Amino acid sequence: RNPVATTWLISFERIKQRDPLAAEYLSFMACIEPKDIPQSLLPAGPTRKKEMDAIGTLHAYSFVIRRPADFVVDLHRLVHIATRNWLRENGQLVHWIEKAILRLEQVFPDDTHTNRSIWRAYLPHVRVVLQSDLVQKHPKKKMDLQWRYGTCLDADGRWSEAEIAYSQVLEMEKKEVGVEHPSTLTSMTNLASTFWNQGRWKEAEELDVQVMETFKRVLGAEHPDTLTSMANLASTFWNQGRWKEAEELDVQVMETFKRVLGAEHPDTLTSMANLASTFWNQGRW
Structure with a gap:
C-alpha cells in the first residue's frame, strides 16, 4: 500500500x-x-x-x-x-455522491442577481457532482440541480457551458416527461437562447421553430406560450437581418395579443414595440 x-x-x-x-x-x-x-x-x-x-x-x-x-x-x-x-x-462512493447531490439541490440558489456571489461559489462543486454517472437515484433532483446550474452559467455569460448543461437537461426531460411537456419545451427555449447568445442563429432558429410548432399543436395558436415562442423566433429572424419574416411574426403576435388581451395590455404593447423595431431596421420611418 x-x-x-x-x-x-x-x-x-x-x-x-x-x-x-x-x-x-x-x-x-x-x-x-x-x-x-x-x-x-x-x-x-x-x-x-x-x-x-x-x-x-x-x-x-x-x-x-x-x-x-x-x-x-x-x-x-x-x-x-x-x-x-x-x-x-x-462501496460508499455512490452513497456520498448522492448525498452531495441532495445537499447541493437543497442549497444551490436560483440565478437572481442578489444570489450571484453564492451560486458563483457553488458552481465548481455542482459541476463535479453532475459529472458523475454513478448515481441513478433521485433523477428529478439531479435534473433540477442541472437546470439551475445551467441558468446560473447562462446568467454569468458562460454560454458554451450553459449549452452543455441545458442539452443534458433536455435529454433527461425527453426521457422522463416526453418531447411535448412544457418543461421540455422550456429547456429547448433555454438551449436556443444559448445558441442565440453565441450568434449561432440557424441552430437557435431550428429549436425556436420546433418549440413554436409544438406549442401551437398542444396549446393552440393563441396561448401565451405559443405567442412567446413566436416572438422568440421573430427575434432570431431579426438578428439575421430577415426583417420581412420577423415582421410577419411580429404582426401575428401583436394582432393576437390585441384580440385576446386588449390593446393596452403590457404584452400587446411589447409586441407593438417589437414590430416598430422591425420597421425601424428596414428604414420604414
Whole structure:
C-alpha cells in the first residue's frame, strides 16, 4: 500500500472514532471540488459548535486548510484522492455522491442577481457532482440541480457551458416527461437562447421553430406560450437581418395579443414595440 494512503487511513480511522461528523465532512468533500469549499455547503451538524469542531479536527490532522476570513476550506489534493479511493473501495462512493447531490439541490440558489456571489461559489462543486454517472437515484433532483446550474452559467455569460448543461437537461426531460411537456419545451427555449447568445442563429432558429410548432399543436395558436415562442423566433429572424419574416411574426403576435388581451395590455404593447423595431431596421420611418 502507498505510504501516503497508509498514513491517511490511520488518521481517518482515528477521526471516525473521535469525531464522526468530521469523517462525514471528509467523505462529503471527497465528492465535490476540493478547493474553495464554502462552509455553508457542508451538511448541517447537530449544532454550530460541532460543525466548527469537525472542521477544526480536519484542520488539526492537516487534511484541510481553513480560511476563516472567507468562510471556506481547501481539502488537500492527495487527501481528496485518498478519501475518494477509500470510499470507492468500500462501496460508499455512490452513497456520498448522492448525498452531495441532495445537499447541493437543497442549497444551490436560483440565478437572481442578489444570489450571484453564492451560486458563483457553488458552481465548481455542482459541476463535479453532475459529472458523475454513478448515481441513478433521485433523477428529478439531479435534473433540477442541472437546470439551475445551467441558468446560473447562462446568467454569468458562460454560454458554451450553459449549452452543455441545458442539452443534458433536455435529454433527461425527453426521457422522463416526453418531447411535448412544457418543461421540455422550456429547456429547448433555454438551449436556443444559448445558441442565440453565441450568434449561432440557424441552430437557435431550428429549436425556436420546433418549440413554436409544438406549442401551437398542444396549446393552440393563441396561448401565451405559443405567442412567446413566436416572438422568440421573430427575434432570431431579426438578428439575421430577415426583417420581412420577423415582421410577419411580429404582426401575428401583436394582432393576437390585441384580440385576446386588449390593446393596452403590457404584452400587446411589447409586441407593438417589437414590430416598430422591425420597421425601424428596414428604414420604414
